Amino acid sequence: MEIIKKYETFFNDYLNNNCIEKEPNNLYEPINYILSIGGKRLRPLVILMSADVLGDKLKDALPAALSVEIFHNFTLMHDDIMDNAPLRRGQTTVHEKWDVNTAILSGDTMLVQSYKCLEKYSNTPQLYTLLSSVLSKTAIEVCEGQQYDIDFVNQNTITIEDYIKMITLKTAVLVACAFKMGAIIAGVTDKTATNLYEFGKNLGIAFQLQDDYLDTFGDSTLVGKQTGGDIIENKKTYLYIKSLQELEKDKSEELFELFQTTPKNPEAKIERAKQLFEESGSVVSLKQTIDKYTKLALQNLKELDIAKEKKAPFEKFAQELMFRNK
Amino acid sequence: MEIIKKYETFFNDYLNNNCIEKEPNNLYEPINYILSIGGKRLRPLVILMSADVLGDKLKDALPAALSVEIFHNFTLMHDDIMDNAPLRRGQTTVHEKWDVNTAILSGDTMLVQSYKCLEKYSNTPQLYTLLSSVLSKTAIEVCEGQQYDIDFVNQNTITIEDYIKMITLKTAVLVACAFKMGAIIAGVTDKTATNLYEFGKNLGIAFQLQDDYLDTFGDSTLVGKQTGGDIIENKKTYLYIKSLQELEKDKSEELFELFQTTPKNPEAKIERAKQLFEESGSVVSLKQTIDKYTKLALQNLKELDIAKEKKAPFEKFAQELMFRNK
Numbered sequence: 117m118e119i120i121k122k123y124e125t126f127f128n129d130y131l132n133n134n135c136i137e138k139e140p141n142n143l144y145e146p147i148n149y150i151l152s153i154g155g156k157r158l159r160p161l162v163i164l165m166s167a168d169v170l171g172d173k174l175k176d177a178l179p180a181a182l183s184v185e186i187f188h189n190f191t192l193m194h195d196d197i198m199d200n201a202p203l204r205r206g207q208t209t210v211h212e213k214w215d216v217n218t219a220i221l222s223g224d225t226m227l228v229q230s231y232k233c234l235e236k237y238s239n240t241p242q243l244y245t246l247l248s249s250v251l252s253k254t255a256i257e258v259c260e261g262q263q264y265d266i267d268f269v270n271q272n273t274i275t276i277e278d279y280i281k282m283i284t285l286k287t288a289v290l291v292a293c294a295f296k297m298g299a300i301i302a303g304v305t306d307k308t309a310t311n312l313y314e315f316g317k318n319l320g321i322a323f324q325l326q327d328d329y330l331d332t333f334g335d336s337t338l339v340g341k342q343t344g345g346d347i348i349e350n351k352k353t354y355l356y357i358k359s360l361q362e363l364e365k366d367k368s369e370e371l372f373e374l375f376q377t378t379p380k381n382p383e384a385k386i387e388r389a390k391q392l393f394e395e396s397g398s399v400v401s402l403k404q405t406i407d408k409y410t411k412l413a414l415q416n417l418k419e420l421d422i423a424k425e426k427k428a429p430f431e432k433f434a435q436e437l438m439f440r441n442k
Numbered sequence: 443m444e445i446i447k448k449y450e451t452f453f454n455d456y457l458n459n460n461c462i463e464k465e466p467n468n469l470y471e472p473i474n475y476i477l478s479i480g481g482k483r484l485r486p487l488v489i490l491m492s493a494d495v496l497g498d499k500l501k502d503a504l505p506a507a508l509s510v511e512i513f514h515n516f517t518l519m520h521d522d523i524m525d526n527a528p529l530r531r532g533q534t535t536v537h538e539k540w541d542v543n544t545a546i547l548s549g550d551t552m553l554v555q556s557y558k559c560l561e562k563y564s565n566t567p568q569l570y571t572l573l574s575s576v577l578s579k580t581a582i583e584v585c586e587g588q589q590y591d592i593d594f595v596n597q598n599t600i601t602i603e604d605y606i607k608m609i610t611l612k613t614a615v616l617v618a619c620a621f622k623m624g625a626i627i628a629g630v631t632d633k634t635a636t637n638l639y640e641f642g643k644n645l646g647i648a649f650q651l652q653d654d655y656l657d658t659f660g661d662s663t664l665v666g667k668q669t670g671g672d673i674i675e676n677k678k679t680y681l682y683i684k685s686l687q688e689l690e691k692d693k694s695e696e697l698f699e700l701f702q703t704t705p706k707n708p709e710a711k712i713e714r715a716k717q718l719f720e721e722s723g724s725v726v727s728l729k730q731t732i733d734k735y736t737k738l739a740l741q742n743l744k745e746l747d748i749a750k751e752k753k754a755p756f757e758k759f760a761q762e763l764m765f766r767n768k
Contacts, residue, residue, distance in 0.1 A: 198543040217592060227554070245570045255554040259554065260466055
């Protein structure tokens with residue numbers, strides 16, 4: 117995304133300069149490995165943008181950006197164990213490349229590191245306290261979100277409300293946290309920081325729903341991976357939950373049964389699930405919901421008590437994020 | 443132990459009042475379970491004693507005491523996964539009672555909770571910052587210690603120095619952290635807090651070595667479990683490492699081979715290992731080393747710049763800890 121791309125080199129340089137190379141090697145190597153395989157760096161770049169736009173505090177925001185990126189990668193390392201995932205960003209996951217115990221312990225270390233990064237602010241104890249509390253609140257919520265996601269596997273009646281709650285906790289609050297941390301470092305009022313948090317949260321929900329849409333209906337050449345992954349893994353996403361509710365009894369049962377299977381050649385399953393998603397009206401409903409949360413985010417932005425020209429980059433960010441095709 | 447026993451009810455009441463009962467149940471139930479099955483509560487009670495004796499700040503120290511107890515139990519929950527341990531304090535471990543994923547995620551949540559507990563001090567941001575930094579430093583070290591311990595399994599040449607370093611990181615620094623946190627809350631000088639940290643560290647090393655001794659040579663009726671557990675699990679403790687070094691080649695090889703086996707009926711193995719430990723002079727050496735670290739701790743205490751009557755409870759604590767038989 118253009119609007120945050122300009123912060124990328126800046127962040128990556130800081131990340132590389134703060135890479136921890138010490139003993140025991142078996143603890144730190146997996147950490148440097150997962151941090152090096154990239155990803156969109158969405159959250160840290162949001163922090164940098166937020167601090168830069170709101171208070172010209174780009175450089176000051178680097179430790180917080182690193183903190184949140186390390187935290188995010190800690191969640192990936194542990195989630196990959198729980199999901200038994202062989203690959204992450206096309207590379208072997210840590211528990212596969214090393215082993216489960218390594219992924220547990222290196223992940224734990226990263227979680228502590230995400231707090232340690234914030235110590236760069238300890239000369240201003242009030243700032244450290246504030247940022248560290250935001251991190252803790254978010255971290256607890258992310259764990260709760262992951263637990264709800266795990267619980268869904270054995271749960272047959274999930275409502276759309278349950279699903280939105282789960283993705284809010286698992287994904288959206290960390291995006292919100294990134295906006296808020298940048299705002300705090302920029303020194304804005306509590307009210308502005310809270311409103312920006314809400315902006316980030318609604319945008320985060322829209323972002324995750326968009327991800328769900330693209331996973332099933334995206335252009336695989338643009339998305340960069342085969343579409344239909346969520347269907348193959350029998351994931352209970354918006355499309356599945358809504359379709360179960362909306363379809364006639366026989367087709368609803370068909371979809372339910374379809375998601376109990378794991379065929380070796382999943383093409384037919386993917387095709388049929390997509391048909392049922394379309395037929396049920398869930399695809400239209402999903403697009404409307406994405407639209408709803410995007411609009412809520414833009415409304416939050418409108419209500420922000422900051423100069424109009426400072427709002428422009430946030431609006432641009434929202435647009436770029438939501439009108440992406442990958 | 444008498445000297446800290448008087449704080450026990452006080453701490454347990456606080457723990458029970460701060461037990462988190464919220465959704466998702468699958469996340470919080472295992473946390474309340476592991477916290478409820480007890481243990482010595484050594485670390486939290488040390489914080490309470492330290493804050494009480496040094497600054498009459500017993501009540502103020504409760505959140506820090508809870509923080510460290512939650513942190514300690516987080517490490518147990520994750521260590522038990524890594525060690526594949528079926529029991530903890532005679533009760534089923536979390537990954538056995540629930541599953542590995544639950545133990546990972548509930549453990550992660552506890553690590554965050556240990557930071558969140560400290561937010562009770564956030565009205566004094568300087569205090570929060572200080573305590574939270576001590577927690578992070580300690581937490582990183584504990585993870586490093588656990589990694590060294592894991593590395594030992596596949597390592598054939600371990601020195602006594604390596605071993606002391608490992609137990610310092612894995613066990614002693616958290617005891618040291620407890621003394622220091624209590625001192626910080628009591629409002630003593632940096633120098634006093636640092637000296638008390640060193641006292642706790644040396645005492646923690648002596649404590650772990652004493653544990654090693656009791657595991658093999660303790661009176662099983664007093665220890666409350668069958669002795670020889672470390673030998674059965676082929677653990678590379680002080681006694682094993684030192685014996686490998688000191689024994690003649692043939693007996694050293696015999697001990698090495700003995701620790702490659704896992705007999706169904708381990709009595710003979712335990713007996714032979716104990717003989718070799720005695721014969722090598724390792725038992726005497728271990729006792730001398732325990733004595734050395736206990737004396738170092740008492741020396742730290744002597745050098746502390748506080749009134750003599752305030753030193754007395756710490757000295758009594760050290761004596762009770764070191765002259766225990768269980």
